[in-house]
Amino acid sequence: MKGYLGIDVGSVSTNLVFMDENGEIREAIYLRTRGQPIFALQEGLRQLAERLPANTIVRGVGTTGSGRYLAGIIAGADVVKNEITSHAVAASTLVPGVQTILEIGGQDSKIIILRNGVVTDFAMNTVCAAGTGSFLDQQAARLNIPIEEFGKLALKSTVPVRIAGRCAVFAESDMIHKQQMGYSLPDILAGLCEALVRNYLNNVGKGKEILPPVVFQGGVAANAGMRRAFEQALGLEVHVPPHYNVMGAVGAALLAREKMAGGGTSRFRGFGVAKTRFKAGGFECENCPNLCEVVEITREGEVIARWGDRCGRWSNSLGYQENAV
Amino acid sequence: MKVTFPHMGHMWICLSAMLEYLGVEVVVPPPTSKRTLTLGARHAPEFACLPLKLNLGNFIEAAERGADTILMAGGCGPCRFGYYAQVEHAILEDLGYNYRLVVMEPPQKHVGELLSKIKYITGHSSWWEVIRGIRFGYQKARMVDELERRAHYLRPRESHRGSTDKAFKRALQEIIAVKHPRDLPQAGERVRRIMAGVAIRPRPVLRVGIVGEIFTLLEPFANHDLERRLGYLGVQTDRSIYLSEWVNDHLFLGLVRGLRSRKEACRAAPPYLNHFVGGHGQETVGSTVMYARQGYDGVIQLLPFTCMPEIVAHSVLPGLSTGLGIPTLTITVDEQSGEAGLVTRLEAFIDLLARKKGVV
Ligand code: SF4
Numbered sequence: 267m268k269g270y271l272g273i274d275v276g277s278v279s280t281n282l283v284f285m286d287e288n289g290e291i292r293e294a295i296y297l298r299t300r301g302q303p304i305f306a307l308q309e310g311l312r313q314l315a316e317r318l319p320a321n322t323i324v325r326g327v328g329t330t331g332s333g334r335y336l337a338g339i340i341a342g343a344d345v346v347k348n349e350i351t352s353h354a355v356a357a358s359t360l361v362p363g364v365q366t367i368l369e370i371g372g373q374d375s376k377i378i379i380l381r382n383g384v385v386t387d388f389a390m391n392t393v394c395a396a397g398t399g400s401f402l403d404q405q406a407a408r409l410n411i412p413i414e415e416f417g418k419l420a421l422k423s424t425v426p427v428r429i430a431g432r433c434a435v436f437a438e439s440d441m442i443h444k445q446q447m448g449y450s451l452p453d454i455l456a457g458l459c460e461a462l463v464r465n466y467l468n469n470v471g472k473g474k475e476i477l478p479p480v481v482f483q484g485g486v487a488a489n490a491g492m493r494r495a496f497e498q499a500l501g502l503e504v505h506v507p508p509h510y511n512v513m514g515a516v517g518a519a520l521l522a523r524e525k526m527a528g529g530g531t532s533r534f535r536g537f538g539v540a541k542t543r544f545k546a547g548g549f550e551c552e553n554c555p556n557l558c559e560v561v562e563i564t565r566e567g568e569v570i571a572r573w574g575d576r577c578g579r580w581s582n583s584l585g586y587q588e589n590a591v
Numbered sequence: 592m593k594v595t596f597p598h599m600g601h602m603w604i605c606l607s608a609m610l611e612y613l614g615v616e617v618v619v620p621p622p623t624s625k626r627t628l629t630l631g632a633r634h635a636p637e638f639a640c641l642p643l644k645l646n647l648g649n650f651i652e653a654a655e656r657g658a659d660t661i662l663m664a665g666g667c668g669p670c671r672f673g674y675y676a677q678v679e680h681a682i683l684e685d686l687g688y689n690y691r692l693v694v695m696e697p698p699q700k701h702v703g704e705l706l707s708k709i710k711y712i713t714g715h716s717s718w719w720e721v722i723r724g725i726r727f728g729y730q731k732a733r734m735v736d737e738l739e740r741r742a743h744y745l746r747p748r749e750s751h752r753g754s755t756d757k758a759f760k761r762a763l764q765e766i767i768a769v770k771h772p773r774d775l776p777q778a779g780e781r782v783r784r785i786m787a788g789v790a791i792r793p794r795p796v797l798r799v800g801i802v803g804e805i806f807t808l809l810e811p812f813a814n815h816d817l818e819r820r821l822g823y824l825g826v827q828t829d830r831s832i833y834l835s836e837w838v839n840d841h842l843f844l845g846l847v848r849g850l851r852s853r854k855e856a857c858r859a860a861p862p863y864l865n866h867f868v869g870g871h872g873q874e875t876v877g878s879t880v881m882y883a884r885q886g887y888d889g890v891i892q893l894l895p896f897t898c899m900p901e902i903v904a905h906s907v908l909p910g911l912s913t914g915l916g917i918p919t920l921t922i923t924v925d926e927q928s929g930e931a932g933l934v935t936r937l938e939a940f941i942d943l944l945a946r947k948k949g950v951v
């Protein structure tokens with residue numbers, strides 16, 4: 267089998283997909299990053315190699331997410347793209363004609379506006395709409411319901427309670443208050459979903475024209491309560507695509523295919539890198555008062571990449587030129 | 592008297608040239624760095640904007656090098672900048688610094704007001720000399736601006752990553768080293784030759800206009816080296832205000848002819864923004880309109896967090912952007928700004944422009 271590898275290394279999760287030449291997603295892996303992006307990536311590659319047939323050929327690799335440069339160096343990427351472009355490419359391929367993408371992950375929220383298949387506008391969370399995914403996880407844990415049940419329970423609600431959702435601290439104390447007043451759990455959960463959707467639309471979606479078809483993706487899209495809250499707030503149908511929680515990786519794979527369409531060999535280092543010893547280290551440069559925190563990636567003890575310096579003193583010393591679009 | 596002033600990009604080069612030519616002892620603050628920001632943010636009110644914090648840090652660091660007099664611009668209108676000089680001075684006094692303060696208010700009707708302030712600092716210089724000194728500083732500003740424009744052109748086209756910046760640094764030294772107006776033309780020649788040595792290769796580039804609040808436009812530390820980053824992403828930038836234009840508009844009352852001026856920008860702003868809103872709010876809107884008309888691929892607006900005039904402009908941009916079909920991106924900076932978020936937004940914005948134009 268031949269195909270393309272898409273890798274999305276985020277602060278919360280690390281996702282990998284393998285897409286065959288027809289654009290079919292053959293394998294998808296979702297792992298927690300747990301603050302160890304290199305380890306998560308290597309683990310992901312190891313699992314992927316196990317699941318794929320032995321004669322698999324990787325024709326191109328794309329990386330995205332906040333760890334895209336790191337992942338690009340370790341895996342040997344042909345294309346390194348930001349998460350907004352990757353998500354947009356994935357959504358518009360899976361849902362042709364999409365005009366609005368609502369994306370809520372563990373730590374990040376964003377909205378992407380497309381017209382005629384081209385991104386025309388986007389916004390990422392301001393501080394307050396960040397961490398919606400983590401907040402839902404926390405609340406589910408506090409109420410002692412499995413996160414998978416959260417959405418189903420919320421859908422049972424007939425009269426959602428109004429929760430003050432401006433910030434997580436208010437929302438939590440208001441929920442506790444409403445529980446004590448005796449409201450039913452489904453009504454409270456549905457109310458929370460509505461509050462988070464309001465918050466998202468006010469902070470991230472502010473000033474944007476939300477036209478259908480609307481796609482809702484990212485880990486939080488699993489929550490049926492959130493989906494219904496969006497549909498009610500927008501008065502529009504909201505689609506959740508099949509690979510909603512690995513769309514960044516899907517986009518990266520699609521971008522890799524686009525990049526390699528003209529031919530050429532992939533820079534992929536092979537699945538063997540799962541066994542190579544990589545280390546991300548770093549130091550504070552004391553050469554000037556900027557005190558830059560320089561990140562340093564070593565492979566088997568040899569420095570292969572550096573970044574984080576304002577002046578180029580360290581990054582240019584290796585002739586490292588990965589950050590071109 | 593040892594005179595210092597806040598950093599704003601390369602402004603220090605022309606200010607020192609002028610003052611030193613007039614025999615004033617100058618203490619240039621160390622280049623704005625993380626330390627400057629830390630010092631400034633520690634002692635400034637939290638909700639003051641980034642320029643105040645960086646100014647304050649500059650003054651504290653300059654005092655460490657013996658400065659005792661601050662030369663600072665004033666201002667008027669709904670923007671807080673007008674009383675920054677006073678506020679900063681008061682904070683410095685509370686911290687135990689003994690600074691003398693000289694504020695150059697923008698002249699209301701006559702350039703003579705400005706001349707007399709400069710004459711006050713230089714003391715014994717004749718009027719004629721003062722004018723020559725100002726002219727010297729101003730010529731350097733023009734040269735530096737020219738150099739920057741050249742760098743904006745070269746960066747996205749350079750064959751070797753970093754070669755423009757290397758040449759730029761060397762060329763800047765040539766300008767800095769000039770001590771007398773008569774040596775400027777030869778220095779100009781050398782600068783041109785240095786920049787001509789940067790190898791380029793033809794490739795499609797995007798053109799992006801940068802608008803917004805003057806300090807964040809001019810000070811690379813405040814805007815995270817925006818222009819350089821964009822250059823590396825394959826973008827040729829143009830800044831809506833360069834130092835020499837700003838000086839001409841605000842201190843010389845437009846005396847120098849043939850320069851781009853704020854008046855054109857303000858004229859282009861209606862119907863999106865019909866009146867003065869303080870700071871450079873109206874210019875931001877007007878310049879965006881002008882960039883759209885000139886066929887630029889996009890516009891980036893820069894502002895310090897809580898900057899009122901730019902917030903007004905920001906609220907006008909979405910309508911303008913749809914109306915004229917030019918994508919805009921707003922970047923707000925303060926001492927909390929993270930680099931990763933900025934990079935992602937920039938890359939996404941540039942991708943958007945590239946895909947729209949079909950130059951991926
Ligand atoms: S890397 Fe460069 S800018 Fe950063 S602290 Fe070192 S010398 Fe200064």
